[in-house]
Amino acid sequence: MPLKRKGPLQTLQRETDDIKKQVDALVRDVQQLDRTVGSAGLTEASQRCGDLQKSTEETMKTLKKLTKAEEPAPVGNYEQRKLDEERRLQTIQQQLQSLSVMLSVPQKPTQSEKVTPSASQDEESEEESEEEDEDDDEEKQTDFFVVVCTFVGEQEGDLTVQKGDFLRILTKNPDGWWLAEDSKGRKGLVPKTFLKVPQDQEEEEEDEDESDTEEEGEEQLEPTTKLRCGFETQPPDGAMNATDVLSAMGAIPAGFRPSTLSRMLAEGNTYRSSYYIQPELSQSQLAFKDLFWDSDTGNVRPRVARSSLMLTLWSCRMIPGPGVGVQVLSRHLRLCVFDGVKVLSNIHTVRACHSPKNPKMWTFSPRTAGILPSLLDGDCFVRSDSPSPDLGILFELGVTYIRNSTGERGDLSCGWAFLKLFDASGAPVPHRTHELNVNGGTPYERGVDVDPSISRRATGSVFHQMLASRKQPKLLVKLRLPSTKNRATLNLLPDSLVGSTCSIQLLALYRQVLADALVRDRPTIQNADLICNPVLATFKEVLDHTDLLDALRSAWAEKESTLRRSHKRDCELLKGLFVEVYMSTVFPLLWSPALPPAQWADEEQETLRWNAVFASATLGVRDGAGLSALLSVNPAQEAFDITQLMVSLSCNKCSSC
CATH class of the missing domain: 2.60.40.150 (C2 domain)
Incomplete structure (x- = not known):
């Protein structure tokens, strides 16, 4: 019986499996890098990482060129399998990129690199010291530093220090590991990114090089936070x-x-x-990256x-x-x-x-x-x-x-x-x-x-x-x-979003109204005129105030309870009712001087605002008093602004539209 012929997609899957095994092996070697090898091992690991990045990129290019017609035999769910393989390669690329960043950061010297420098190295150090003495303004020779983050020694010769300890720096090695002495006379190496100039000394030097010190501190912090903690976050401020x-x-x-x-x-x-x-605009600024209209479903x-x-x-x-x-x-x-x-x-x-x-x-x-x-x-x-x-x-x-x-x-x-x-x-x-x-x-x-x-x-x-x-x-x-049901609704939302489950339907309705105005009803994709739509102009403000969103959710639930089952499946009807409920409840509240300002974690203020919101919203949805208040002879509203009604397409997720 002849052997079954392998298709291009199956061959590429095996290539990806092989690359994944090599990446896993490289990760294990990098994790042991500090304990087993020196600079030669670092260079080798960096070269392996670069070769794997090239292989992954070539495999990705090959994958994108594959078509179902090239397969020697029918392949079920071909497009989904191809998409899964593309995502797997993207994951490998991301992993290799992280490894590349890690390997590009100066590594901690091994025990063999911590020995006393040779005579030639002494001469070079003396020349560098002379150059530094000629230009003291470039780097302050500070003797005492305070520890900003606890460091536990990993190798013999390291100095374990606690946050808040004061250290006297004996030697500032160019590799970033400084020789320090603590208050008990113990000496050892500590990473310079765990140290900062004491506050009183910073105040004395502030007039001379405040900006230089801040820039240097930011450069020093980033490698350590990535390698040791896995987070790229700035240290606490004042x-x-x-x-x-x-x-x-x-x-x-x-x-x-x-x-x-x-x-x-x-x-x-x-x-x-x-x-x-x-919605986020595409690179051309002429279309949207995450909002598309489906003409078949009208949604x-x-x-x-x-x-x-x-x-x-x-x-x-x-x-x-x-x-x-x-x-x-x-x-x-x-x-x-x-x-x-x-x-x-x-x-x-x-x-x-x-x-x-x-x-x-x-x-x-x-x-x-x-x-x-x-x-x-x-x-x-x-x-x-x-x-x-x-x-x-x-x-x-x-x-x-x-x-x-x-x-x-x-x-x-x-x-x-x-x-x-x-x-x-x-x-x-x-x-x-x-x-x-x-x-x-x-x-x-x-x-x-x-x-x-x-x-x-x-x-x-x-x-x-x-x-x-x-x-x-x-x-x-x-x-x-x-x-x-929730999966279908979630797929109408932006690619990245976190929120309360009870608000999913409202967010999906808003995105449908958004698609109507920005995609379906635009004359051409090049048209960027202002769009008059108070719902789109103000909904994002409601989203930042949970009590207003709750009022809209409650009013919508009451309205939806009166609908027949057939009406609940009518997308156009639901969108129209959503706009109607929104305009009669929360829209008038946005600029009502009677609404107490929001104050986080103020129980009395939150209670006053809650009562005012739901008293007005409930009256608005039942009696239509929301729009009536806007059209009354003596409206209790703040001064009108054009941004309450208009939406601009020329901005991309900005706060002004």
């Missing part, structure tokens, strides 16, 4: 001083930090839902993302709280899509509940229904199309506090957890309940405990260690696939 004060007072646990995700939310709209719900064309799943927040346990003198205004959890380097989605917030009888236990309220706030909804959806092999969900447990003595408000991180969505082979992690360890510090720190005192007690017998492990903070979450 808010850290307030946290240090509270820590010194014993008011907060040692593992608490200023909230990283809260700071990102406060810096602008880049990490808000309103930014990610907007938005569905887009299947790499990750599209449902997430249920269950509880957090053993989360310590602030001590005396600090009042907690809000306990909450913020989550986003993260790839170990940067945030890839909006940051979604869910408020937690707790009982005074068990203050270390945080719980969430899944499946919010009716007019209950979606801010309490522990059922979330996560959507991302990133090809990163390290794709996952970053969770940050936080509290908003106020100091009783000063009235100062702030946001603290009580710890963070990370749930990777794909394993080393690229397969999705199991869709089940996951118990995640909660780490202290910030996402760019490693090995920090929320409450270090628990770890110190975790010594002795195995039984005592098991008891101590049960006292460690944990986060309980459940991953599951969306239902058939």
